[in-house]
Amino acid sequence: MKVISSPHELLHQFRGRRDSVPADSQHQIVIVGGGAGGLELATALGNKLGKRGLAAVTLIDKTRSHIWKPKLHEIAAGSMDMNVHEVEFLAQSHWHHFTYRVGEMIGLDRERQEVEVAAFIDDEGHQVTPQRRFRYDTLVIAVGSQSNDFGTPGVSENALKLESPADARRFNQRLVNACIRAHAQPAPLEPHQLQVAIIGAGATDVELAAELHRTTRALVAYGLDRIDPEKDIRLNLIEAADRVLPALPARLSAATEVLLRKLGVELHTSSRVAEVLPQGVQLADGRIIAAELVVWAAGVKAPEHLKELAGLETNRINQLVVRQTLQTTLDDNIFALGDCAACPWPEKNSIVPPRAQAAHQQASHIVGQVLRRLRGKPLRQYRYRDFGSLVSLGEYSTVGNMMGGLSGGNLMIEGSFARLMYLSLYKMHELALHGFPKVALDTLARLITRRTEPHVKLH
Structure with missing residues (x-):
């Protein structure tokens, strides 16, 4: 790792021209994952270091654009135009002095300090980029999280997930098509038609249910007058715990339940899903909830490939275990942030929850950590602030x-x-x-x- 020997040298390079340090001798910072934390980190480091040639900052992501993940329910419901809010990685990298490379991390060589990235194949099956390796001095893994289906039968075949903008867009298209189909067909609606089952009652699920209540009514108002939203459209929220928003305070859950019931959302708490069917959901007690659209959003885990990534320590949901400095426990050159990191929360004797505010705080903290590494100074401990x-x-x-x-x-x-x-x-x-x-x-x-x-x- 290239270390800048003194603050005076750091200041001198900040004042110098962008190409004052040859590219091959610059400190190589590689960030894998362009979610909320990863993109904020790449932008900040590009502005502070990349712009002045002090370090080379590279962002690697398997997609070409970014949408703030807490907004996915709005895309799914149709209340937000994805094209207006998405951030193109190539444009962002150009404006903020970092490099973007497309591809998915498939391997890591800690001895050679290289990230292995898969070939990128487009939607037509054509190879756009070959399999590549990128050297790093500092590596930050920020690949986020995905839904945990706990091995429930039928989820992969019959349920949609909201893990990416593409998932949200797919759900919205199916929703619109379902309404148009129901309006055009001469026969009466079948029991499952225009019924939506949302499995999980966390923040995203509750927000999706409320947003769908509004947007489905707006949708049928555009000429689909054969559909009566009050009678024909039913929203079901299914949760294994005994209340919605089980991870949040009980008072917040109670207030939310009152509002959802006023909207006509049917709440099924203390209800574990046994199987997702082609036209509905079967609960553990044998009940079947008919549904044309099923969304699985219960449970969170980090991506599977982290579980066997170069021997790094992970927990039971594949998160990389990190110390208070946000460095992984087995490699000081590798940091992790956001949903894929199991970061200690000493005040609660727990780990930091997977929330956007945590990723934002951790990205800001790692900016300071990288600067301290370049100066050869000891790193500081991260403390999560729950707002x-x-x-x-x-x-x-x-x-x-x-x-x-x-x-x-x-x-x-x-x-x-x-x-x-x-x-x-x-x-x-x-x-x-x-x-x-x-x-x-x-x-x-x-x-x-x-x-x-x-x-x-x-x-």
Whole structure:
């Protein structure tokens, strides 16, 4: 690893030209995963180090663009145009002085300090890039998480997941097609038609249910007048725990349940799914919930390939175990952040929960860690700051709790103020990627165009 011997040398290089350090002798920073934390980290390091030639920053991701994952339920429901909010990796890398390379990490050579990336194959089966290797001095793994189906039969064949923008877009297309089909058919609706079963009642699932309640009504208003949304469309939320939002405070769960029931969402708590059927869901007690669309969003785990990645330590859900410095336990040159990292939370005798606010905090912390590594200084320990949780029920309401320094305790919030706080989370992410001028202009442009476009995706 190239170490800069003194703060004076660091300052000198910051003031120098971008090509003041030859590319082959620069400190190589490789970030795998362009989710919320990974892209924020690449952007910050590109601005601080890549712009001045102090280090070479490379972001590797198997897709070409980024959507903030907490927004996937809006894409699925059709209330957000993905094209307006996605960030193209090539453009972001050009503007913020890092390099983007497409591909999926399939291997890691810790001795040679190289990341192995699979060949990239396009949708037509053509090879775009060959299998490649990238050398690193500092490696950051930020590959996020995916749904955990716990081996439940029928999930892969009959259920949709919301793990990527492509998944959300696929669900929305099926939803629109289901409504158009039901409107056009001469025969009465079958029991499963226009019924949606959402398996899991975490924040994303609850938000999806509320958003679908609004967008399905907006959708049928565009000429699909043979469908009565109050009678024909049913939303089912299925949760194995005894309440919705089981990971959040009970008061927050209770308030959310009241709002969901007012919307007509059918709640099935203490209900474990035994099998996902072609036209519904079978529960462990034998009941069958008919459904044309089934979404599986219960449980979270890190990607399977981390489980056997170069002998690094992982936990039972494939997360890379890291120390308080966010370095992996077996390799000081490898960091992990976000949902794929099992980071200690000493105050709770637990690990940091997989939330967007954690990925944001960890990305900011690793920026400082990399600078300290370059200066040869000891690293600092990361401390998770829990600011609470917010759950949006679309335009109907937002509920949440504020914690710690924001409230001096645990304060329940609801309504317009909670909605404003929820929106600010996304704005913080956008500010980390683009800065204030661009975010302000983009926000204004979205407000203007929203007045002249449908408020629901129709295709």
